[in-house]
Amino acid sequence: MKAIAINGSPRKNWNTATLLKKAIDGAASAGAEVELVHLYDLEFKGCCSCFSCKRKAGKVAECCVMKDDMTEVLRRIMSSDILLLGSPVYLGNITGEMKSFMERLIFANLSYDSAERTNFTGVIQTGFVYTMGLPHEMLESFGYQYIFENNKNYLQLLNGQSEYVISADCYQFDDYSKYAASNFSEKHKAKIRREQFPIDCQSAFDMGKRLALYVEN
Numbered sequence: 001m002k003a004i005a006i007n008g009s010p011r012k013n014w015n016t017a018t019l020l021k022k023a024i025d026g027a028a029s030a031g032a033e034v035e036l037v038h039l040y041d042l043e044f045k046g047c048c049s050c051f052s053c054k055r056k057a058g059k060v061a062e063c064c065v066m067k068d069d070m071t072e073v074l075r076r077i078m079s080s081d082i083l084l085l086g087s088p089v090y091l092g093n094i095t096g097e098m099k100s101f102m103e104r105l106i107f108a109n110l111s112y113d114s115a116e117r118t119n120f121t122g123v124i125q126t127g128f129v130y131t132m133g134l135p136h137e138m139l140e141s142f143g144y145q146y147i148f149e150n151n152k153n154y155l156q157l158l159n160g161q162s163e164y165v166i167s168a169d170c171y172q173f174d175d176y177s178k179y180a181a182s183n184f185s186e187k188h189k190a191k192i193r194r195e196q197f198p199i200d201c202q203s204a205f206d207m208g209k210r211l212a213l214y215v216e217n
């Protein structure tokens with residue numbers, strides 16, 4: 001059982017990566033072999049609107065034809081059983097890199113030509129971890145829930161279960177005293193980090209494990 005995890009945060013060891021690694025551990029605990037890819041290490045662009053994936057003459061598209069560092073990653077994803085994704089919320093959405101990645105992953109599989117909506121013939125279970133600075137109670141009013149559900153909808157074009165875990169009110173810096181950030185209470189952030197973040201990590205672990213068990217069954 002193969003899994004690929006995609007870190008859409010520029011930071012390799014902070015909130016998003018920590019949760020993603022927990023999801024990886026969960027999938028591994030149920031027998032998955034997991035590869036971790038940091039998006040910010042790759043040179044790639046989002047969809048260039050060439051529409052090669054929609055050409056009648058071409059073979060059925062599953063993989064975007066653009067050639068860059070993403071080409072090989074997409075090829076490996078398409079032959080995997082589980083895809084784990086992680087992104088911080090940046091300006092009310094996933095990071096630019098993660099958005100570009102999603103365009104490349106999803107658009108080739110999005111059918112313009114069938115009621116099924118998908119060209120993909122395989123099954124990939126998908127799980128997303130989202131991190132953000134805002135507290136949980138503001139998710140709905142800032143429209144984040146819509147973004148998460150929208151991504152879930154698109155990921156379901158890969159024919160598997162799609163789940164997500166949200167970690168809100170994240171601790172953002174190593175030392176709050178060094179930053180002009182008086183809008184945030186370090187004391188409150190530290191409490192969330194101590195009490196809620198480990199619960200979110202467990203949720204990410206459980207999600208990874210659940211997705212691997214779907215593959216097994």
Ligand SMILES: Cc1cc2nc3c(=O)[nH]c(=O)nc-3n(C[C@H](O)[C@H](O)[C@H](O)COP(=O)(O)O)c2cc1C
Pocket residue numbers: 009010011014015016017087088089090091092093131132133134170171172
């Ligand atoms: C450029 C930028 C934009 C951000 N925009 C938002 C935002 O719109 N909403 C929010 O809740 N948090 C926002 N944040 C906070 C991050 O989502 C939060 O700190 C997250 O945990 C960072 O993930 P990381 O620790 O993996 O880097 C922003 C942070 C940065 C650097």
